Amino acid sequence: MRAVALANDTVISLLNGYFVPVYTSNDDYDKTGSAPADEKAALNNIWTEAAQKELPVGSVRGYITTPEGDPIACVGGPAETLIAELRKTIKKLGTREGKPVVEPRTQNPRPNTEPDALALHLTARPDPEKQNGSGFWHDLVGEDWIVYSREEWMKFLPADGAAPGSTWDVDRAVATKLLSHFYPTVEDFGHATNDIKAMSMKATLVSKERVRLDISLKMGLYTYPHPGGKPTNLPTAVEATATGVVDFDPAKKVITRFAMATKSATMNGGYFAVAVRSVPALENGQKPGINAPQRK
Amino acid sequence: MKRSLRLSWAVIVLATGIVFAAEKPLPDDLSWVEERVQQWQPQAGERKFDQIGWGTDVRAGLALAKKHNRPFFVFTHDGRMARGRC
Numbered sequence: 579m580r581a582v583a584l585a586n587d588t589v590i591s592l593l594n595g596y597f598v599p600v601y602t603s604n605d606d607y608d609k610t611g612s613a614p615a616d617e618k619a620a621l622n623n624i625w626t627e628a629a630q631k632e633l634p635v636g637s638v639r640g641y642i643t644t645p646e647g648d649p650i651a652c653v654g655g656p657a658e659t660l661i662a663e664l665r666k667t668i669k670k671l672g673t674r675e676g677k678p679v680v681e682p683r684t685q686n687p688r689p690n691t692e693p694d695a696l697a698l699h700l701t702a703r704p705d706p707e708k709q710n711g712s713g714f715w716h717d718l719v720g721e722d723w724i725v726y727s728r729e730e731w732m733k734f735l736p737a738d739g740a741a742p743g744s745t746w747d748v749d750r751a752v753a754t755k756l757l758s759h760f761y762p763t764v765e766d767f768g769h770a771t772n773d774i775k776a777m778s779m780k781a782t783l784v785s786k787e788r789v790r791l792d793i794s795l796k797m798g799l800y801t802y803p804h805p806g807g808k809p810t811n812l813p814t815a816v817e818a819t820a821t822g823v824v825d826f827d828p829a830k831k832v833i834t835r836f837a838m839a840t841k842s843a844t845m846n847g848g849y850f851a852v853a854v855r856s857v858p859a860l861e862n863g864q865k866p867g868i869n870a871p872q873r874k
Numbered sequence: 875m876k877r878s879l880r881l882s883w884a885v886i887v888l889a890t891g892i893v894f895a896a897e898k899p900l901p902d903d904l905s906w907v908e909e910r911v912q913q914w915q916p917q918a919g920e921r922k923f924d925q926i927g928w929g930t931d932v933r934a935g936l937a938l939a940k941k942h943n944r945p946f947f948v949f950t951h952d953g954r955m956a957r958g959r960c
Binding site for chain 2: 584585587590593594596597598599600601602603604605607613616617620621624637638639640641642643644645646647650664667668671673676678679680681682683684685686701703706718719720721722763765768784788790821822823837838839840851852853854855
């Protein structure tokens, strides 16, 4: 729904003008999830009352309630269905249009980090030049943040006194922290459950201020249908090669720019692309906003 | 040259052309990395989800709904919709 119904201009206008909208992840609100108990109870009340009213409840649904929290509709599916239910509710309750109660803002901003941390923004999308519509969900672009401590990101830099031409293998834990995110959006349990079968991240000092990274990856993903338990020996789903560029100040020992892009990447036969870039912390006085540049 | 040998060379030349035509090699300099990073950033249309004024959680949302006399809408899902991983 995020890519279709919740990206529909009419849906956006109706939710902003007449409703108070919220979204929740079942990962946080199930028995082992991180949401506070009162939060879980509040959502569960809505679900329970909706079920008692024989509304079409489900785990991926939009629940509409009165201002007092009494469920009156439950909707999934295409934008047209959602629009119809939203309009029906507005008419039934006589709601007057107004400005959004909560100001719209980016839902995935750069996280707050230590001053010397390296924050990387990763975009995983269908390959614009080769996408074939198969292997994963092509409607969504995944965006992850990977934050490295100074101790970690130093592993991308050469040892003191290294001469151009020197090579080394980047620390496996540091490489895994990034490469486990190299997959396009699909219903899965997240990068922490991904099963890296084979991986290499070779660094080459190409000049006194630049490191080149050459990457290859084969990885299994824990995806729907979920077999249950902790997955082991998942079949290889992702195969990718990539190149990264790390520019740094050798005197100050700081990374000034990190960029990485896949050369080729497939998941279950579908072509995808990954771009990674460093994003500095906001300077004092800057307004938070969407930190990734957007193509027009 | 015998006909069979000419045919063999023709096949080799044709096959080589097909292999090189199939995928343009990337330049040796690394400028293509930054170009791809810029080209593959999310488009405005891929972040329309952010144009909705989302509340922070259910209890806060219900309180605002009551305060502003507006119906409440909560969308439940698996995964992380804010990151496009759902």
